[in-house]
Amino acid sequence: QSALTQPASVSGSPGQSITISCTGTSSDVGGYKFVSWYQQHPGKAPKVMIYEVTNRPSGVSNRFSGSKSGNTASLTISGLQAEDEADYYCSSYTSSYTVFGGGTKLTVL
Amino acid sequence: QVQLVQSGAEVKKPGSSVKVSCKASGGTFSSYTINWVRQSPGQGLEWMGGIIPIIGIANYAEKFQGRVMITADKSTSTAYMELSSLRSEDTAVYYCARVVTGDGAFDIWGQGTMVTVSS
Numbered sequence A: 001q002s003a004l005t006q007p008a009s010v011s012g013s014p015g016q017s018i019t020i021s022c023t024g025t026s027s028d029v030g031g032y033k034f035v036s037w038y039q040q041h042p043g044k045a046p047k048v049m050i051y052e053v054t055n056r057p058s059g060v061s062n063r064f065s066g067s068k069s070g071n072t073a074s075l076t077i078s079g080l081q082a083e084d085e086a087d088y089y090c091s092s093y094t095s096s097y098t099v100f101g102g103g104t105k106l107t108v109l
Numbered sequence B: 001q002v003q004l005v006q007s008g009a010e011v012k013k014p015g016s017s018v019k020v021s022c023k024a025s026g027g028t029f030s031s032y033t034i035n036w037v038r039q040s041p042g043q044g045l046e047w048m049g050g051i052i053p054i055i056g057i058a059n060y061a062e063k064f065q066g067r068v069m070i071t072a073d074k075s076t077s078t079a080y081m082e083l084s085s086l087r088s089e090d091t092a093v094y095y096c097a098r099v100v101t102g103d104g105a106f107d108i109w110g111q112g113t114m115v116t117v118s119s
Helices: none
Strands: A009-012 A018-023 A035-040 A047-050 A064-069 A072-077 A086-093 A098-100 A104-108 B003-006 B010-012 B018-025 B033-039 B045-052 B057-060 B068-073 B078-083 B092-099 B113-117
Touching (some): A009 A018, A018 A035, A035 A064, B078 B092
Antiparallel strands (some): A018 A072, A086 A098, B003 B018, B018 B078, B045 B057
């Protein structure tokens, strides 16, 4: 049950697109379709942005999209906005346990 | 709309135990799973375990096996997480979070409970 690997930080200017990667193994990310992404602003509880690799919950902007290839999942945010500045975490559910990534701090320049 | 309301902040001595509650407000447990996730200061999210309240079966992360117990009281729609043998490294915000379907996504989170372990 090792943590998934994410870049510590990414940055982009308003209007640009960024992608955050999340690398696991064939025992978690690569073996299941249950990858989720969470956004967390300082002092707040996380909020689910993507579930089952590509699905957006109701109310989440379509600027957020997810994908997966092999053992690596990705979150793409297009048309960056100041309010997107936050920490982002991926998670993988394996039917017996859940594992999170270490988190990525997104800075909007 | 269901909300998860957690108990208040705790300060504990090393070696003691803490029990944090999570009450479903505006609904019942139904058939979903309640999970516990912690976040140490300035650090990332860490899954501790979860329980299916209607059947009372819990599973735990390997790291916390033997030191954590997750229970649920269906009559009050409340889940509990008890962590024992506390050490300073257990200082963290503890969240409960709901999973409705089998996709493992945490769609509703509690507000978090700060647990401080200090002598």
